[in-house]
Amino acid sequence: MYRLILFISVILLQSVGFPAYSREQDFPRKGEGIYAFLRRHNREGEAYYAEFMRLNKGMLGEDKTLRKDVKYTIPPEMNTPATKDRERVSAGNRSINRKVMREPLFGKDYEYYNILDNSLAGADFYLVSGHGGPDCGAIANVDRHQLHEDEYAYDIILRLARNLLQHGATVHIIIQDRKDGIRDGLYLNNSKTETCMGKEIPLNQKKRLKQRTDRINKLRVRSRSHYQRAIFVHLDSRSHKQQLDVFFYYQNGVRASLNLAENMRKTFSAKYEEHQPGRGFSGTVTTRSLAVLNNTVPASIFVELANMQNINDQKRYIRADNRQALANWLALGFMRDYKDSK
Numbered sequence: 001m002y003r004l005i006l007f008i009s010v011i012l013l014q015s016v017g018f019p020a021y022s023r024e025q026d027f028p029r030k031g032e033g034i035y036a037f038l039r040r041h042n043r044e045g046e047a048y049y050a051e052f053m054r055l056n057k058g059m060l061g062e063d064k065t066l067r068k069d070v071k072y073t074i075p076p077e078m079n080t081p082a083t084k085d086r087e088r089v090s091a092g093n094r095s096i097n098r099k100v101m102r103e104p105l106f107g108k109d110y111e112y113y114n115i116l117d118n119s120l121a122g123a124d125f126y127l128v129s130g131h132g133g134p135d136c137g138a139i140a141n142v143d144r145h146q147l148h149e150d151e152y153a154y155d156i157i158l159r160l161a162r163n164l165l166q167h168g169a170t171v172h173i174i175i176q177d178r179k180d181g182i183r184d185g186l187y188l189n190n191s192k193t194e195t196c197m198g199k200e201i202p203l204n205q206k207k208r209l210k211q212r213t214d215r216i217n218k219l220r221v222r223s224r225s226h227y228q229r230a231i232f233v234h235l236d237s238r239s240h241k242q243q244l245d246v247f248f249y250y251q252n253g254v255r256a257s258l259n260l261a262e263n264m265r266k267t268f269s270a271k272y273e274e275h276q277p278g279r280g281f282s283g284t285v286t287t288r289s290l291a292v293l294n295n296t297v298p299a300s301i302f303v304e305l306a307n308m309q310n311i312n313d314q315k316r317y318i319r320a321d322n323r324q325a326l327a328n329w330l331a332l333g334f335m336r337d338y339k340d341s342k
């Protein structure tokens with residue numbers, strides 16, 4: 001009899017106590033940030049990030065890092081319009097949206113990706129990371145590591161490219177490095193192996209910049225898209241000593257370029273408000289006579305995401321999670337701009 005009661009109460013405990021709370025949880029892997037953690041669990045996008053923050057309130061380390069001793073709750077799968085779309089499409093033609101895409105440039109950990117939605121279908125992007133090859137750009141010394149601008153700009157560009165592809169865009173990665181994919185570490189190794197889509201990058205600055213703008217202008221002629229945009233990404237603002245926000249430069253007299261810069265600034269401002277309430281965002285939109293802006297035919301912007309030397313800014317680019325956030329916001333800015341342009 002006692003045994004029966006015990007047996008029944010165990011059953012009761014199991015059925016009442018556990019199933020209702022059986023939310024999926026996991027420990028983070030070494031060095032993993034929130035975006036990487038979510039990606040590993042197939043939860044990509046800003047909506048999952050927001051839900052993760054809500055579910056794991058008070059569980060994070062300093063500066064929103066993940067603590068290795070904490071089991072974090074994974075947000076349940078969302079029934080977003082994108083998911084519904086995907087299901088509808090896959091019911092009609094299984095092969096279209098379930099297909100996993102591959103881009104080897106993204107490296108072993110990131111080369112495979114899914115299409116999340118088609119909100120950027122018909123848009124063409126030319127993504128250019130600053131410097132590369134014989135020119136490493138700005139240099140910062142952090143924790144006895146020498147950090148080069150071109151490596152960080154490239155990592156952000158790759159993350160941005162992957163993001164845009166996931167929304168159905170056509171993406172041209174102008175500066176490429178076959179060896180370095182998307183890297184989740186803090187200190188990215190330096191290399192001189194970057195090319196301009198396979199062509200050696202010349203040392204001479206004029207030739208170096210002309211090579212990349214020529215490349216874009218040539219690709220542009222072949223494209224049939226009515227919406228083509230180029231972005232040049234840097235992390236080396238020179239004149240600002242104090243902590244700075246993101247600078248967006250547009251092409252003088254080019255309406256579409258100004259609109260893009262404005263949409264980027266608005267997106268970043270909203271994201272800053274969401275992620276660091278009350279901090280305020282002082283990013284600016286101005287025009288600047290830069291060779292790459294003057295010589296690129298598609299509407300273009302030049303973005304300075306951080307100052308390599310600035311201690312506060314270093315947090316913004318050294319942590320992979322922050323590089324992912326910057327890439328996500330640039331992608332959102334493009335989505336906003338593309339919608340606007342229609």
Ligand SMILES: [Zn+2]
Binds near residue numbers: 137138234
């Ligand atoms: Zn630069």
